[in-house]
Amino acid sequence: MQQAVSLLHNNQVMRGMAHIPLTDHKEAPAVILLHGFTGSKLEPHRFFLKISRELEVLGIASFRFDFLGSGESDGNFEDMTVLNELAEAETILDYVRSHPSINSEKVIVLGFSMGGLVASLLAGDHPEKIEKLILLAPAGNMAEKAKGMEKNSTYIKDVNAYDIGGNLIGKDFIAQLKSIEVWERAKYFERDVLIIHGSKDEAVSIEESKDYQEKCYQGKVTLRIVTGADHTFSSYQWEKEVIESICSFVK
Incomplete structure (x- = not known):
């Protein structure tokens, strides 16, 4: 059963979708899906919706929200930062x-792209609340990308933000990225991790997934490389391979 849900965070509304399986079991396992930079609770080619539907068939619930400033949620994109999204993810997790x-003991977190970065920090900060972790093309080294944003984008003084393809990126977002110790914080999650990355991802290097594997999750991680796939796994076969891997991991 799919239904619209909303959640209050700092007096602003995050809007999302809940998929609750209709089963005889009172308490179902659940997956929280965290979208990427400039993304939404649907993601390209309705990727997140398709994941949620397949999980529901397996009797697994899922929740996918738009972060504040993204999709249909309250807020402005220029106020978005990684740590703000992390705080919002904590609110979602508690909800x-x-x-x-x-079943509160069987909550899995899945993050795509920058949502993968947020998911890794969430799991590292709250390892006792999360059963498993799934990272899809996770952006671990956002600090390097921040330097490029500053260099190659137009700064708009009136709003104290950079114009990146029509999205306003606040100065705080860029400054904060340079100070987050991703590997140090993420490594405290010591349960099972699945990382999936396309071999031809030009948006987030596959080396970032390998960094997660080597610096954070040695011995408890499975890294699956989807041959030929781009950043968003934008073909039927790539998407199918990713969803099948997710379903196999969570069940």
């Missing part, structure tokens, strides 16, 4: 764990 239809 899902307290949901009457969900």
Whole structure:
């Protein structure tokens, strides 16, 4: 059963979708899906929706929200930062764990692209609340990308932000990226991790997934490389391979 849900964070509304399987079991496992930079709860080619539907067939619930400033949620994109999204993800995690239809001990977090960075920090900060972690093309080294944003974008003084393809990126977002110790924070999650990355991803280097594997999750991680795939796994076969890997991992 799919239904619209909303959640209050700092007096602003995050809007999302909950997929709750109709089963005889009172409490279902759940997956939280965290979207990427400039993304939404749907993601390209309705990728997140398709994942949620397949999980529901397996009797697994899922929750996918737009971060504040993205999609249909309140807020402005120029106010978005990684740590703001992390705080929003904490609110989502607590909501899902307290949901009457969900088994609080079986909550999995999935993050795509920059959502993967947020997911890795969330799991590292709250390892006792998360059963498993899934990272799709995770952007671990955003600090390097921030330098390029500053160099190659137009700064608009009136809003204290950079114009990147029509999206306003606040100065705080860029400054903060340079100070986050991703590997140090992420390594405290010591349960099972699945990382999936396309071999021809030009947006986030596959080396970033290998960094997660080597610097954070040695011995407890499976790295799956989808041959030929781009950043968003934008073909039927690539998408199918990713969804099958996710379903196999969570069940």
